[in-house]
Amino acid sequence: MSTLDHEQFSGRPSAATIVEAVDWAASHGKGIGAVAERLGTTPIDALLEVLDVWAASPESFRRPRPVEPPRATSQCSYCGVWFADVAAHESAHEERARGRAQRDPGTSARAEGPGHPSAGTPRARLQQAREDRAREERAESSLGGNERLVPAAIEWAALANRAARQGDDPRERTADPEADFTSVPEAVRDPEFARVVERAGLAAEYAALRDVIRDHLSLNDFRAVLATGSGKCSAVAKKLSTLPGYARDLGELLLSVPGHLEDDGERVQCHLCGLWMTSLAVHLSFHGIDSAEYRRRAGLAHDVPITSRARFIARTPEQIEQEWKPRVEPIGCTTMAEAAEWAAERGLGARGLARELSLTPNKVEEDFAAAGVAFISRSEQWRIRAELRSDPKDVLSVFQRALVGEAEQLVQEDGSLVHASGRLRTVLARWRAAAAAGRELAAFAFLDAADPGWRASPKERVDRGEFDNWGQAFRTEAMWRERMERVGWLGWSDAVRWAAAEHGAFAEIAQRLGCSEMSVAEKVKRFWEEPENLRAAEDLQLALPGEVYDDGAVVQCHVCGLWFKKVGVHCRVHGLDTATYQRRFGLGDARLSSTITHVRRADQGAEDVLQAKAAERNLERVEDLVSWALEHGLGMAELAKELEVSRGWLTDAFHDMGLAFPTVGEQMIVRARAEIAAGGNLSTPTDQDLRGWIKQLRSKRHRGLASNYYAVLDAVDPDWSLNEKARSERLGLDYRSPSSRKHDVFWEQRLRRAGWVSTAQAADWMVDLGASPVAVAVVMNVPVSTATARIRPAVPGYEVVGEVSGTPIEAPLRALLAHLRRGGTVETAPDPVRVWLEARANETRDRWVNRFLDEVAPGWRPENRSDYPPA
Structure with a gap:
């Protein structure tokens, strides 16, 4: 049979093909990755094939040297392939020479390929069912009431629910002689081991662990089944796996035996605990050993990979696209590209899309990058989200908003941000460093719109030709x-x-x-x-006191001699307002604008429009709109929106009419007075903008910086420079931090949801029941530590009467109550919960638990349940 025929019918490259690929790699200074690419397989499979062929006929390898040997690697003296750690690779050849078997003869590490687990395993049935339920609504998980399971557990729960709807209970299936396991085993087969588990109080947990191992699931899935924290779950699994007789009782569930590591195509099974992991490298820390010690205990050669072959076989973009098709259907998309466009329209990136699809950001980022689908940049996300808001700058803090305003004004005046000075220059330098480090702030999108080149320093902008010379930049x-x-x-x-x-x-x-x-x-x-x-x-100077010199287009200033269309606006440069200017130069009520300005303003009709807007609000003059806006806490943008005109039009109209809208500081002073009039104080103002402005001024005062607003605020509220805590201490009042107040609100909400009006009522219920704070925590669905801290002060010296078992109580109680809240019954509770209830019926310790169950789930005892078999 020819080499081609052999490869076609065996599915593996022939020895001659492997030797040819290895000699080619040796002559070109290549490593095992190049050999794998030439053979069309993975590096792990290629390495094992090379070792097998070399062990059978080492004389076939010529080990040629390249013309220019690579510097960072060394050539193997046995096969000729180049490795960074050639000593470790040569030791594998030496073990092969001594005749140690590396894997089962006649099998290939890539026999089934990615996504093709062993026939008959639960993962094989799961993969076959994926296409059938691609467009079905994801079934609700019944594993311990926890809806945030890892993907594998969610898929198994959905598949089990779907099978139950079709009348097929997985636990009633008969044995399949082709499968890797015979049937669903009983909870505990060895009577001696059953007593050990019972004494440890872990019967229900062990039954759940066997189900997890049977379904080829991991430690994270076991934690989801128990509906408990990772620390407690790890402690339970570790304690069970170290009990004497654990491996013997698992029986046929433990497919990894000494000298063989079971790989179902997606996960490998741990010899020590039986759980299934994509890679055991991280899992071994759970057992407190390293990979070398694990291989020694499991009887594996040191070069046998402890990672599933699925990790080494890269998925094609087509495979990733097919996998993601059902995931993006909830948002109305059919492809990953459409999902990226959907996210871009809403200003979302990988994290935002992951949040919408209830996935992890790493999963979205890795899969989309592998499929070649890109998301929009962070700054573009900020820009789009800002456009979707009524006021795009709402996303900015008060400090950022002020700086962006200064930057936009500088760009409007000077064309760029290279001439920034003072605080703006300092902050821009800090933001440039953050942008260079890969960070994106909300303000960056606005700066990009104002000056696209702001991220580069002035010197860099000169070097790349934006300016002619340094003099133009500075x-x-x-x-x-x-x-x-x-x-x-x-x-x-x-x-x-x-x-x-x-x-x-x-x-x-x-x-x-x-x-x-x-x-x-x-x-x-x-x-x-x-x-x-x-x-x-x-x-x-042509303008004399007592008259306005107007040449028809512009008016001359009496102070400096320059000519302006509106001297009434320009006179502020000299520190004069309109009334003072008119009084100083004896102008009376004469207009301080040119004739052409009056004509243009009449043509535009802006004053008539604003007069009508003022009349609608019962105001006599247009000037009253400014004071009206201040009284209602409106800025220029808010006033324009209220008047249903554009901000630019309103600004021009006020400018033409000689009206000046108050600055931000003047608006904040008005809001501060309103806050005091309403009975508040400036340490905790209710207005968010006012709070941020006060906080900035307070910081400036503590740093010794000057401001014109200090004296005004001292008159409004003498203690405005004190924060909430300092004001409370000065007045001798009890102070609770914002986080404490937030926790108080959370506690009150949970009390009302549980049907109690106060903590004292919850404490009385606990005392009447003779229970521990765990009962209150379970009913209110809060951590036990929180319930204990709140309940103990209400009943000082209270202790639970009776013997305490020390077995886990909280997790099964929470799982049962969560199941009941979703409309379930005791008969339909998850298996671990029902097993635990059966054990509780005969438990003499922690009797308050039985009384608690009688109250929240009447009929929980086995003799009262319809699903319990008669004696």
Whole structure:
């Protein structure tokens, strides 16, 4: 038979093909991975095949040397393949030479391939049923009342429920001679071991553990069945597996025997406890041993993998897509790409999709990456979620919102964020470092929209050509002098005189210098800080006291001599409001805006529109809208929404009419006064925005920074700088932290749900029953520690009367009550719970448990149950 025929009919590569692949890898400096790829198998299978062929005919391997040997690996002196740890590999050859069997003869580690467990195993039946129930609603789990099981346990619960609906009880199936196990064994077969388990008080737990082992499930699945914590579950499983006679009583359930590790195609079975794991490497810490000690105890060679072959066989994108098809159906998708698009439309990534599908984020990230389906970036997620909100910046904290506002204003004025200074510059540097480290904050999406290049430092932006030179990135005095010399000016005095003569202002100077208007305005304002500089254009002053000089387009300022469309707005630069400016220069009630501005405003009709809006709210003037907004705690955006106009239109309208909307600080002061008037205080304001603003000012004051609002707040509330705890201590009041208050609310809710109005009533019920706080914890569905801490002070010195068994009580009680709350009965309770109830009927210790069961589940005793066989 030819080599091709042999490979076709045997399913395994021939010895000649293996030798050819190994010699090729040796001559090219390749490792076992290249051999596996050439043979079309996994590295583990390829390694075992090479060892088998070498043990049969070592002379067939030529071990050629490559022209340029690799530096990080060494060549095996037996087969010629290159390994990083060649000594460990050569020891495997030496053991083969001594005749140690590595695995069962005539079998291949990849005989069945991924996703094809041994015939007749529960996993094989489960996989066959997956396609049938792909579009069915996932059945409710009946394992201990815990609905958050691992996927394998959920699938088994659903399959069992589906079989029950069809009248097929898995526990009544007859033995299958083709299966890996004969039938469902009884709870305990060895009478001696039964007594050992009974003395340990673990009969119900052992019955559940046998079911888990029978169904090829893991320790996590066992924890889900018991509906208990991981620590308690591990302690129970460890105690059971160390009892004398445990392995003998498992019998045919223990398929891993000395010298053989059972692999069902998806999981391998532990020799020590019988549980099934994808890999035993991590599980061995449960037994307190390492892999070398485990192989010694199990009689396995040191190169036998203790991981299921499914871990070494990569799934194709098609297999992953088929596996995910039923998972994405609940969100109306049929493919993984559609699921990613569905998540992108809602601003979700892998974690968000995992939350929607009740899966782990790691599972979603790994499978989508393996299938080649990408999610949108974190910053894009923030941007989309922000767009879906009524106010996109609601996602930001008060501090972030203020900084983003400063950044957007700087970009609007200067075109980029490279000129940031002060606090904004410091925070941007910190955010750049966070972005470089892979972190994404909510503010990043807004910064990306304002200045897409902000994540790079100014130097990096200059290096990649965004700016011509360093002078353009950092506006130094030398750059300003260079630009002024280019137009023939010696300084800002010449610039101001030119603008006054040309009936211009900041915009005209900026256009002449080739820079932004806001940057010029900032420089001119600094120039005017010296009082004598305000007289730089004194000889060009046409506006005289007592009159407004209007050339038809702009009006001249009486202070600096520059020309503006609205001097009433510009006069704030000089520290004057409109009334003070008019009074100082004897202008009376004269308008401080140009004629063309009046005409344009009349054409737009903005004042008429706002006047009508004001009349709808019983306001006489448009100016009253500002005070009305403050009284109702509305900002500019909220007021625009209330008036059903755009924020930009409202801002322009107020600007044209010479109205100034209060700053954030002024709005917060109004809210603070309203808080005090309502009987509150500024240590715990109910307004979230006010609370954040007060917290920032409190922090600034403690750091010794100045603010104009300190004196105003001192007048409103002298203790505003004290937090809630400090204020309570000063007034001599009892203080409870927010977390304690939250726990109090949680406790009160659970009391009402249990039918009690107070902790004292719950304590009286416990005392009348003669129970421990465990009963209260189970009824209220809270941790025992929480119930104990709340109940003990209500009944000081109380102790449970009677002998205490020390056996697990909480877990079966919780499982039973959860089953009853879902509408179940004692007869339909899970098997571990029913076994436990049967044992409780004859238990003389912890008698309060029986009284508790009589109250919450009448008829629980075996003689009163319809499913209990007659004597």
